[in-house]
Amino acid sequence: MQANNKTVIKSMQILNLFIKHSKLTFTEMLTYSEIPKTSLHRMVGSLEEMGFLAKDKDGFYSLGLLFLQFGQLVANRLDIRIIAKPIMEQLRDDVEEAVNLIIKDGNEAMYIEKVDTLQPVRLYTSVGRRSPLYAGACSRIILAYLPEEEREAYLEHIELEQIGIGTITNKEKLREILAESKREGYTVSISELENYTTAVSAPVFNHKGEVIAGLSIAGIEGRYGAERLPILIKKVTSGAHLISKKLGYNIP
Known part of the structure; x- marks a missing residue:
């Protein structure tokens, strides 16, 4: 032996x-x-x-x-939810805000995992909830990192409807924000899906370097002031990088 x-x-x-x-x-x-x-x-x-x-x-x-x-x-058997959940819980405990994991499903985004904040006033979401790819930080970060041809095909055919008071309904402005999001590695949304809420999100990549999910911190707008926002951006970006790394992505 x-x-x-x-x-x-x-x-x-x-x-x-x-x-x-x-x-x-x-x-x-x-x-x-x-x-x-x-x-x-x-x-x-x-x-x-x-x-x-x-x-x-x-x-x-x-x-x-x-x-x-x-x-x-x-690669096929890795369940992103199993990998992401402990990282999401740690992130929630760290920032005391809700954390969501969203994937692309057809021309929509779908919530596949979430951990709630213990804050008395909170933003309620649910696993299985769907949203358009153009609205909300977590959805839009996925759209930003799609291959250019796929992203443009989506933008050409989609009608941008007003959902919250901050929903982006101008395609040229949306294109600018998508380009900026990809350049910066994160995105922020304010009142796009729910009024008076804010979310910050970063992309999650698989072992091939393809975007497969978005990780977000989301909550009531009043807790996302200018002095705190950079901290939340750094935290969510680090969390997304860690999930990507565990999925086999070699971060440049």
């Missing part, structure tokens, strides 16, 4: 070399791993046979296609 464990450890040692190197020759693996030549030759052969390593015509080894299958399985 102990010998088998050592074999597994050495096999992982070989595979870990490819985290930093896309391709390696057998000689390079021998140098980097410091595994005896005979043992290395046997293990490399086994890893190649099982599909964990692939060898090209020039004698260079790289990770095999099997890793693509494993990687896709991991």
